[in-house]
Amino acid sequence: MNAKERVINQLLGKEVDRPACYSGMGNVTTAGLEQFGYKFARVHGDAKMMADTAASSHKLFGFECAIVPYDLCLEAEAIGCVMNPYEQVDQLLYPTIKEKVCHSEDEMETFPIPDDVASRGRVPLVCEAIRLLQADIGSEVAIGTYVLGPFTLAGQLMDLNDLFKLSFKSPAKVNAMLDRLSEATIKIARALRDAGADYICIREMGATTDVLSPKVFQKVIFPHLKKVRDALADVPTILHICGGTNKIMNILKDVGCNAISVETKNDLAKSREDIGYEPLLFGNVDAYNILVTAAPEDVEKAVLAALEGSCDSIWPSCDIWPTAPIENLKAMTETVKKYGAEKWVRKNR
Amino acid sequence: MSNEKEILQKLRDGVVEYDNDMVIEASNEALAQGIDAEKAIFDGLVAGIEEIGRLYELEEIFVPEMLLAADAMYAGLNILKPHMEKKGDGGTKGHVIMGVVQGDVHDIGKNIVKMMFDVAGFEVHDLGRDVPLEDFIEEQLNTNSDLVCLSAMMTTTMVGMPEIIRKLKEKNPKVKIMIGGAPVNENLASQWGADGYAKDANNAGCY
Numbered sequence: 422m423n424a425k426e427r428v429i430n431q432l433l434g435k436e437v438d439r440p441a442c443y444s445g446m447g448n449v450t451t452a453g454l455e456q457f458g459y460k461f462a463r464v465h466g467d468a469k470m471m472a473d474t475a476a477s478s479h480k481l482f483g484f485e486c487a488i489v490p491y492d493l494c495l496e497a498e499a500i501g502c503v504m505n506p507y508e509q510v511d512q513l514l515y516p517t518i519k520e521k522v523c524h525s526e527d528e529m530e531t532f533p534i535p536d537d538v539a540s541r542g543r544v545p546l547v548c549e550a551i552r553l554l555q556a557d558i559g560s561e562v563a564i565g566t567y568v569l570g571p572f573t574l575a576g577q578l579m580d581l582n583d584l585f586k587l588s589f590k591s592p593a594k595v596n597a598m599l600d601r602l603s604e605a606t607i608k609i610a611r612a613l614r615d616a617g618a619d620y621i622c623i624r625e626m627g628a629t630t631d632v633l634s635p636k637v638f639q640k641v642i643f644p645h646l647k648k649v650r651d652a653l654a655d656v657p658t659i660l661h662i663c664g665g666t667n668k669i670m671n672i673l674k675d676v677g678c679n680a681i682s683v684e685t686k687n688d689l690a691k692s693r694e695d696i697g698y699e700p701l702l703f704g705n706v707d708a709y710n711i712l713v714t715a716a717p718e719d720v721e722k723a724v725l726a727a728l729e730g731s732c733d734s735i736w737p738s739c740d741i742w743p744t745a746p747i748e749n750l751k752a753m754t755e756t757v758k759k760y761g762a763e764k765w766v767r768k769n770r
Numbered sequence: 771m772s773n774e775k776e777i778l779q780k781l782r783d784g785v786v787e788y789d790n791d792m793v794i795e796a797s798n799e800a801l802a803q804g805i806d807a808e809k810a811i812f813d814g815l816v817a818g819i820e821e822i823g824r825l826y827e828l829e830e831i832f833v834p835e836m837l838l839a840a841d842a843m844y845a846g847l848n849i850l851k852p853h854m855e856k857k858g859d860g861g862t863k864g865h866v867i868m869g870v871v872q873g874d875v876h877d878i879g880k881n882i883v884k885m886m887f888d889v890a891g892f893e894v895h896d897l898g899r900d901v902p903l904e905d906f907i908e909e910q911l912n913t914n915s916d917l918v919c920l921s922a923m924m925t926t927t928m929v930g931m932p933e934i935i936r937k938l939k940e941k942n943p944k945v946k947i948m949i950g951g952a953p954v955n956e957n958l959a960s961q962w963g964a965d966g967y968a969k970d971a972n973n974a975g976c977y
């Protein structure tokens with residue numbers, strides 16, 4: 422069974438030999454960039470550079486997927502925001518939105534969302550990168566991509582403080598906006614799927630319980646995640662939330678994605694108490710404190726802990742941090758290969 | 771005077787219940803009754819925001835609620851603060867510059883820290899997020915602030931801090947610099963020559 426079959430079959434609920442080691446979030450590394458002599462700031466705007474660097478993670482350390490893109494600006498740009506890739510800065514920085522499209526509470530219902538969002542901004546470019554990846558390594562590993570959850574997307578389009586306050590004070594207003602946005606998300610996700618994405622991660626990273634109450638999550642975040650998921654029924658989806666998630670595991674389960682991905686803050690045993698052992702749960706190796714700054718032995722320990730904690734595939738807790746040493750990333754994939762089948766809680770229960 | 775007690779209670783409750791109108795009404799009543807503005811701020815508004823801080827720490831309320839309480843508090847501060855400043859220079863404890871470093875949009879934490887400085891009686895110059903190095907320096911020269919607070923939530927962006935600290939100190943050796951944000955810690959702060967570090971907004975206030 423190769424990596425691609427392992428990843429896809431598991432997501433579809435079919436039998437596989439062991440947990441996979443992959444991700445649904447950015448997977449670019451400094452080593453991968455250096456190999457080609459690419460500058461991070463330029464990779465976001467070039468399909469070939471994007472595909473080359475995404476594929477390098479499989480080639481350099483045996484990651485069982487390749488994922489594009491690396492930034493969180495794709496949908497916002499297609500809707501009309503301006504993105505800053507920091508070409509002028511030497512330091513490696515992640516792109517940000519510098520011009521928003523919704524400037525006030527009143528504009529939430531009226532700011533235009535183009536009908537053809539899926540052919541605007543860099544959406545065609547990321548589609549092209551997916552096609553290049555399928556041609557390059559698509560027979561061996563799964564090719565994934567991600568979209569933002571509607572709430573996190575809204576945070577890219579308008580002042581986040583206002584969005585937070587309104588979520589509590591006027592949920593109906595926010596729900597109306599998120600309903601419009603979820604249509605855009607669905608269109609973009611469909612285009613990525615049509616380009617050949619094997620799975621799609623839905624990242625609602627702005628909605629952790631570190632910032633939002635479970636009540637608001639249920640009322641304002643959940644309905645739109647559900648809508649997006651239901652519209653993408655023919656493609657495997659994974660729902661990822663950063664930060665604290667224990668208080669909302671049941672809600673995440675109700676969204677109905679093929680799997681849920683959580684980060685290091687999640688108490689896995691507690692999660693299983695809440696949602697049982699049926700749903701696929703991915704995670705939760707700390708993308709910085711383990712993968713970047715710790716030693717390979719610590720990586721092995723963290724992977725084993727995640728397996729023993731009942732993770733069904735091993736995912737970094739967020740984007741792979743580019744400066745993560747290749748030895749650490751190798752330790753991650755090797756440990757899953759070596760101990761995955763044996764330690765897999767699902768098989769041992 | 772029981773009336774004073776009631777008004778202070780109303781200021782506090784207005785903040786805790788995110789009720790701007792109630793706070794505005796109580797602030798005007800406080801002034802009309804001749805209650806000392808500083809007292810109204812500290813025993814009314816600040817008492818309310820402290821309760822909010824406590825509930826936030828207990829995870830009974832979250833960031834949206836905190837921001838709404840802050841709005842109510844600012845509504846009161848806007849009315850009461852000018853009456854504090856009339857008493858000579860006593861109005862402000864000092865000027866603080868605050869911002870999230872270049873390349874970093876994570877500003878939820880910074881906004882909470884800013885609020886703590888506002889209630890503690892500082893004049894805060896908020897540069898926002900994704901702030902280029904030069905802007906911190908320029909603002910410091912323009913306002914002659916005593917304290918500069920830098921926030922970073924990513925390990926890629928926190929590495930920009932040492933240079934900002936060095937340049938700020940170069941221009942003005944007396945300026946104090948405080949840093950914070952999840953990836954930063956006490957050790958890094960002293961290694962980079964910052965004067966202070968705080969784990970969260972509550973501790974930042976004590977500085």
Ligand code: B12
Nearest residue numbers: 664739874875876877878879921924925950951952970971
């Ligand atoms: C919300 C969030 C976002 C939102 C940010 C919205 C906003 N305007 O702030 C969005 C969705 C936009 C976002 C984007 C990204 N994010 Co983000 N995000 C988070 C998340 C989930 C929560 C952060 C938060 O607000 N916490 C709540 C606040 C209240 O806490 P706080 O910020 O820590 O602040 C407290 C203290 O730190 C302290 N403090 C803070 N500043 C200061 C300053 C001073 C002077 C003092 C004294 C104290 C102090 O006091 C505060 C209050 O108590 C974290 C994960 C997490 N759980 O932390 C990831 C996280 C920070 N993000 C991460 C990443 C990777 C990204 C992206 C790069 C992803 C990408 N592929 O593009 C982009 C960044 C783009 C950019 N260039 O900036 C990583 C960073 C990893 C690393 N090694 O550094 C994290 C840690 C997730 C993870 N698990 O890996 N993100």
